[in-house]
Amino acid sequence: MEKEVQISALISRTTKQLLERHVRATGVKKGRLVEQALRHHLQALQELPVDVVVHPRLVVTRKSGEAILEQIESGKPTEALRDLMRDGDSGAPRR
Secondary structure, eight states: OOOOOOOOOOOOOHHHHHHHHHHHOOOOOOOHHHHHHHHHHHHHHHHHHHOOOOSOOOOEEEEEEHHHHHHHHHOOOOOHHHHHHHHHTTSSSSO
16 A cells, blocks of 8 residues: 655635535545545546646736626627627528
């Protein structure tokens, strides 16, 4: 068995709550769960092509965030979205 070392990491409250809920439900020790999760995640990152990995957190600038919010609030699809939706129906029968 490998010698264990201690690490320290800051996590969100939500992640901590999920961790504690899982530990209570399964009886798995926190350290064991973190070890398994890290190994699983790191192995997946090694085996998957880089272009298919979607990171769970996006960081946007204030300017780009405001632009996203403006587009969401307008409720109008962009020309690119209309084209995509139209092209997606090319194989479907018309009603």
